[in-house]
Amino acid sequence: MKRKSHPLRFVVLVLCVLFLLTLFAGKTFYDAGELGAVFDHPLPGCILHKNITGAEDLTTVDDGRTVLISAVDRHDISEVKVIPGIYIYTEGSSPRLLAAIDGKPHGISAYPSELGYHVHVVxxxxxxxxxxxxYEWKTAEQTFTQVKTIRFAGIQQLNGIVAMADDSFFVSQDFGYPAGPLQEIEKAFRLPLGKIWYYDGTSDKPKIAREDILYPNGLAVSPDKKHLYLASLTGRSLIDYDLNIDDKGEVTLKWRREWPLYTAPDNLKWAGDTLLIGSHRKLISLLLHSFDSKRYHAASQLIQVSGLPDRLIVKELHSTRSGGVEAVSTGVLSTVNNRIVMGGIWSEGVLDCEGTDTFPLSQPASPSTGNEPVPQSTP
Structure with missing residues (x-):
């Protein structure tokens, strides 16, 4: 006997599949921040210095008077060839190349030393x-010299770094799989396969300090060295680990709590007793921007976090929908006139803005000069 077809069942099945796909797409857009609004309220007095492209990360030396920038032009944005390397910036002057690097520099962190600073670069x-x-940065001579190389066998996904001493550091590995189909699956399903590595300065090779993390990015260690803070980009959160390094140099990271930020944090930098976090409100827009930064724009955001480790108080310092430096990844405090300097991964220039409303000056500020004023808009 011939079985009768049931077109209604097929229609119901298709509708159920479409409903589930709609829910999945909606949740994806919500988790990526695409449904939220972004308003323009940039920091005041911003000046765009264009003699640099692709500022991956920033750190300060000389007690905050000098900014060092790791930069590489991923998309050939600049009309002139930009050499991958470490650039130096001080207020009132354009960034200039300090040291060329054979490769693509990424995270950067500085640690005070006897003659200046040891600067760690991924x-x-x-x-x-x-x-x-x-590298060793000697403050008096203003020299920058390579002193040591630490290789990570079989690893091609290192990201943020925080120096713990002259030659010890923590560094994040954002993905478990190398670039390719498996990494794309890891991204799509937000699989927590990232790691934190620790190098003690004397061992033959780095060791894994923590694993099974969702897209670990920027790192920061509390001033008392009792906490390690980690930015989870696609987790849109700040993770707090209790940090302990024993007399033998063995490190323990114990998960303490995870603070939701409702924005995707990138790099973490201390400014006094607060954290400055370059963050991304809309991750899908950021993804498109990473493919073609000239065609697709990405919002910029810099937030300030205080109250740690027991409370989380978040203040948005800077936000723009487009223009200036897009997709801000890092912000640091320059103690010269308390300026906040920001960089973006796929943008041309660094943005130097007034920060006295957030970090009041103890003495009168002197006028700032620069290359190109950035138009300001209001919500």
């Missing part, structure tokens, strides 16, 4: 394992 180079280069 470096990617296609076809090779990632490495961390350690």
């Amino acid at each position: 470096v990617h180079k296609p076809g090779e394992d990632d490495r961390v280069e350690i």
Whole structure:
């Protein structure tokens, strides 16, 4: 006997599948922040310095008077060739190349030393394992010299870094799989396969300090060295670990809590007793911007976090929908006139803005000069 077809069942099945796909798409857009509104309220007095492209990360030396920038022009945005490397910036002057790097510099962090600072830089180079280069910045001589290289065998996904001493550091690995189909699956399903590595300065190789993390990005250690803070980009959160390093140099990171930020944090930098976090309100827009930064725009946001470790008080300092430096990844406090300097991964220039409303000056500020004023708009 011939079985009768049931077109109604098929229609119901299709509708159920479409409903589930709609829910999945809606949740994805919500989690990515695409449904939220972004208003323009930039910091005042912003000046755009264009002699640099692709500022991946920033750190300060000389007690905050000098900014060092890791930069690489990923999309050939600049009309002139930009050399991958470390750039130096001080208020009132354009960024200039301090040291060229064989590869693509990424995270950067500085630690005070006897003669100045030891500067740690994550470096990617296609076809090779990632490495961390350690340089010595001598304040008196204003020299920048490479002193050590630490290689990560089989790893090509290192991201943020925080220096713990002259030659010890924590560094994040954002994905478990190298670039390719498996990494795309990891991204799509937000699989927590990232890691935090620790290098003690004396061992033959770095060790895994923590794993199974959702897209670990920027890192910061509390001034008392009792907490390690981690930015989870796609988790849109700030993770707090209790940090302990024993007499033998063994490190323990114990999960303490995870603070929701409702924005995607990138790099973390201390400014006094608060954290400055470059963050991304809309992740899908950021993804499109990463493919073609000239065609697709991305919002910029810089937030300030205080109250740690027991409370989380978040204040939005800077927000723009487009223009200036887009997709701000890092903000640091320059103690010269208390300026806040920001950089974006796929943008040309660094943005230097007034920060006295947030970090009041103890003495009168002197006038600031720069290359190109950035138009300001209001909500």
